[in-house]
Amino acid sequence: MESLTKEEIKKLKFQANEIRKSIIKMLYEAGSGHTAGSMGMADIFTLLYFHVLRHDPKNPMWEERDRLILSNGHICPTLYATMAHAGYFPIAELNTLRKFGSRLQGHPHRKFLPYMETSSGPLGSGLSQAIGMALALKMDNREKETIYCIVSDGELDEGQSFEAIMLAAKNKLDNLIVIVDRNNIQISGFTEEVMPLNNLAYKWSSFNWNVFEVDGDNFEELNNSIEQAKEKKGKPSVIIANTIPGAGVSFLENNYHWHGAVPNRKQAEAALVELENNTKNNA
Amino acid sequence: MLNHTLKLNSKLWNKDVGKESTRVGFGQGLLKAAIKDDNIVGLCADLTGSTKMSFFADKFPERFVQVGVAEQNLASVASGMAAMGKIPFISSFSIFSPGRNWEQIRTTICYNDQPVKIASTHSGLTVGPDGGSHQALEDIALTRVLPNMIVISPCDALEAEKATIAISKVSKPTYLRLTRDKTPIITTEDTPFEIGKANIVFIPEVGLASVGVIATGTILSNVLLAAKLLEKNNNLKIKILNLSTIKPLDSEAVIALAKETKNIVTVEDHQIEGGMGSAVAECLSKNYPTKIKFIGVNNRFGQSGTASELLEHYGMDVQSIMRSILETINN
Numbered sequence: 001m002e003s004l005t006k007e008e009i010k011k012l013k014f015q016a017n018e019i020r021k022s023i024i025k026m027l028y029e030a031g032s033g034h035t036a037g038s039m040g041m042a043d044i045f046t047l048l049y050f051h052v053l054r055h056d057p058k059n060p061m062w063e064e065r066d067r068l069i070l071s072n073g074h075i076c077p078t079l080y081a082t083m084a085h086a087g088y089f090p091i092a093e094l095n096t097l098r099k100f101g102s103r104l105q106g107h108p109h110r111k112f113l114p115y116m117e118t119s120s121g122p123l124g125s126g127l128s129q130a131i132g133m134a135l136a137l138k139m140d141n142r143e144k145e146t147i148y149c150i151v152s153d154g155e156l157d158e159g160q161s162f163e164a165i166m167l168a169a170k171n172k173l174d175n176l177i178v179i180v181d182r183n184n185i186q187i188s189g190f191t192e193e194v195m196p197l198n199n200l201a202y203k204w205s206s207f208n209w210n211v212f213e214v215d216g217d218n219f220e221e222l223n224n225s226i227e228q229a230k231e232k233k234g235k236p237s238v239i240i241a242n243t244i245p246g247a248g249v250s251f252l253e254n255n256y257h258w259h260g261a262v263p264n265r266k267q268a269e270a271a272l273v274e275l276e277n278n279t280k281n282n283a
Numbered sequence: 284m285l286n287h288t289l290k291l292n293s294k295l296w297n298k299d300v301g302k303e304s305t306r307v308g309f310g311q312g313l314l315k316a317a318i319k320d321d322n323i324v325g326l327c328a329d330l331t332g333s334t335k336m337s338f339f340a341d342k343f344p345e346r347f348v349q350v351g352v353a354e355q356n357l358a359s360v361a362s363g364m365a366a367m368g369k370i371p372f373i374s375s376f377s378i379f380s381p382g383r384n385w386e387q388i389r390t391t392i393c394y395n396d397q398p399v400k401i402a403s404t405h406s407g408l409t410v411g412p413d414g415g416s417h418q419a420l421e422d423i424a425l426t427r428v429l430p431n432m433i434v435i436s437p438c439d440a441l442e443a444e445k446a447t448i449a450i451s452k453v454s455k456p457t458y459l460r461l462t463r464d465k466t467p468i469i470t471t472e473d474t475p476f477e478i479g480k481a482n483i484v485f486i487p488e489v490g491l492a493s494v495g496v497i498a499t500g501t502i503l504s505n506v507l508l509a510a511k512l513l514e515k516n517n518n519l520k521i522k523i524l525n526l527s528t529i530k531p532l533d534s535e536a537v538i539a540l541a542k543e544t545k546n547i548v549t550v551e552d553h554q555i556e557g558g559m560g561s562a563v564a565e566c567l568s569k570n571y572p573t574k575i576k577f578i579g580v581n582n583r584f585g586q587s588g589t590a591s592e593l594l595e596h597y598g599m600d601v602q603s604i605m606r607s608i609l610e611t612i613n614n
Contacts, residue, residue: 069363110395118366122390125359129391132363132371135348139324139369160361160387167360171348 005214008051009219013282015085016046020248021275022081028268030098033106036245036258037075037152041184043217044108044241045082048148052226057087060115066145068119071126072152072181073107074260077142079116080104088115124158127151127178131168134176146230154186157195161268162207168236169208177229178209178238183215183245185256200240210235216243231277249274284506284514286486296506296511296606302465305477306404307503308440309461310335310445313372313402317343324364326350328357334374334404334461354379358387358399365397370451370470373399376459377419378408385425387455388456393429398454398509402447402462406436407500408580408597410592411464418585423499424557425528426458433478434530436546436551438502438503439469442527453478462552464590466501469525472590481533483540484508487520494608495526497537499559502552502599509604519612529559534566540575546611548576550604552594555579576611577606604614 004012017111019042027033049055054066070079077097084091089103096102103113107121117133120126130149137145155161168176182200184191205211210232212225222241229237245259246252249271252263263271285291290547294300317323317339326348329335341459350357354375361371373380380403381388392399406419427434433455437443443461475482485507486492498506503525513519524540526533541547547567549560560577567573580597594600598607 018534118362119390119394122386125355125387125391128359128387130358131356131362132365133367134363135360136324136364136367136369139346160353160355160359163350163356164360167348167350167353167356248603 002121004051004220004223006191007175010282012046012050014049014279016043017248017278018274019046019081019085021080021272022078022085022091024263024268024275026077026081026094026097026152027262028265031187031262032098033262034260034267035078035252035262036185036256037072037181037183038077038169039249039252040182040243040245040247041075041078041150042248043219044179044222044243045078047219047222049082049086049221051239053148054145060088066146066148068148068150069117069118069126069130070108070150072123072155073120074104075092079108083115098237124160127161127164130176131164131173134168134173135171135256137175138171138173147176149176150181151178152181153183153191153197153200154194154239154279165204165207165209171237172234176236177226178236180238180240181243182240185245185259186260188261189256203232204240208235210237212239214239214241216241217247248278284486284488285327286483289475289482290471291484292468292471295467295469296505301468303440304330304463304465304466305443305461306463308405308443309402309421309439309447309459311337312337312444315444316383316448316451317346319379320370320451322370324348324369324371326371327359328352328375328379330375334402336372337372346360351550354384355387358384359391361406362391362395362397363397365399367394371399372402374402374404374544376417377403377422378417380426381422381458382419389429389504392456393431396431396456396473398456400450400457400459402459405463406460406540407462408585408593409462409464409501409552411590412587414565414587415585416605417488420554420580420585421557422460422508423551423553427562430454432530433528435478435528436500437527438501438525441468441470441472441474442476446527449476449478460500467504469504469507477499479528479531479533481524481526481528481536483522484525485521485523487522490520492520492522492544494497494546494548494611495520495522495524495540496548496550496608497559497563498550499526499529500552502550505601505604506550506597508601509608512601513605513608517609519608521608526559529562532561534570537563537566538571540569541567545573546561547573548578548608548611550599551579552599553579555581563574578607592603
C-alpha cells in the first residue's frame, strides 16, 4: 500500500481549496443550487480525481477507465468544478451552471456532458447503477477497473439503497467502492431527526460489506482506506466519510439551511476571502 | 377475410387452433437472440419461471442476475450494465415493472437513453384469478409517455418471439408487454414483423371498409372472431389493424385506415385513458379528425375470475366487441 507523501497532501489541499472557490463562484452565478454538500465533498472529489482514479481527461471515453458514479446528483457543483480543474473542460464554463443551453445542468445529465458516467438527481439509484457496472466488469473478467460510487447519508432513506446493498454483497463485488458522505444533514434538518440512520458502519457490516469509517477531510486516512478496499477480495467496500457540510467557510459549516441554498453577493465575497486565507495558511 | 399477403395462421378459425402464451414467445426469443449475441444479459426479480426468462437463465447462468424481489434495483442495475455495453433484458410482472419502478426506468434508463429491454408479463385482465392488484391496466400509459421509449404489445407468441429478437438489435429502451394465458396463434413464422410497422390483418372480400378496428396485444384474436361473424352475419366490411408497436406509432397506417373508413374502433386490454386508443386519438385529432369508439377498461380496476369471464364482464369478449362495432355503424 502506498501512502500519500506530505508534499502530495499539501498539493491536494491546495487543489481542494481552489475547487471550493470555484464552487462558491458558480453557485453565486447560478443563483440556486446546493452549497453544503458540494463544499463538504470537495476534499474527497479532489483526492479521487487528482490521485485515485485511473482516468484520462484528454481521453474521457477510455474503455479501461475507473468509473465514478455520483448518486446524490444535487452536489454536482463539486463534480463539475473538480472535472474542470482536472482538465475535462474549461474552468470558465463553470459559470454556465444551471443556465439555458449549458452542459452543466442543475442535476447531472449525461446527454449534455458525456464525460460523466450517468445522470442523477432522484436519490437512491446511483448505487444500483454502479453495481450494474461492477457486474458487467465481472462477467467480462475485467480486473483492472474499479467502480466508485458516491452516496449521501440522507439518500439512504430511500429503500432502493438496501435492495442494492444486498445485491452487491450477494455477488461479492470487490471491484466496487462506495463512499458515504456522512454530513448528518438533509434538506429539512439533521439526519438523526428527519430519519435516524444511527450507526451506519454497523448497518453496512451487517449486510456483509467491508466497512471503513474515516474523517472526510483527512486525505491520508481516506487514501489508505481506498487502498485497503482495493485489496480486499470477496466483498464490496464502503467508506463512511464523516464530512463537514459547507466545509472551508466558517459560516456555511454544519448548518442545514445551506443544504439547498446559495450565497448572495456579500456572502460569496466573504466566503472567497476565507478561502483565500486558507490558501495562504496552507502555503 | 384474413389478409393473405401476411401469411397468417390458416387454422385461426378452427376451434382447435394452436395456443401459446406471449411470455413463452418472449422466453424463446430471448434464448435465440442470446445465442447469437454474447452481450445480451438477463436480470429478474424473483419471477424467472413465471416470466419464462428461465429458458435464458438455465442456458446462460453466467449472464443472468437474480436481484430478488427488488424491481427498482432491477431497472437501475440494468442501466449500469447497459452503460458498460451490455444489452440487458429485465423481466417481472407489468404491475411491478414499470408499475413499481417507473421513476428508475425514466431517469436511469430513458433519460440516459440506455438500451434496456423491459419485458413484462402478466399484463391486462387476462391474469385472471390473481385479481385486480396484479392486473396491470396502466402500463401502456406509463411507458408510452417516456421519451426515447419503444412500446410493443405483441398479438401472439410468435410475434412476441420476433419482437424480442428485433428489440435486442435496436439500441433503444423498450417496453415489451406480455401476457400470462395461452392465446390463439394468429401469425406464422412467415408473417412479417417490423418495429413501428402496423399490419392490416383483416380486409373486406371486396370494396372499401366502413369500419376500421385497431387492436393491440392478444385481444386481437377476439377482434378477429368478431369481425368474421360481422362479415358473415351483418355483411359488414371491416379492416383490422394489428398495432403491435404502440410507440413509435405507425401514423401512416392509422391515418390511411381513418381516411378509408371514417369510423375507427380501438380495442385493448388496458385502461382506455392513456392507452393505445389515446395514442390513436392523438394522431388522428392532429392529422385526420375521426370519431373513435374506445374499447378497453373504463376507469375501473380488475378483479378475480377466469380470463374469459373478465373479458366478458369488461366488454372485450367476442359478443361485446361485435355489439360495440355495430353501435358505431348504427350511430
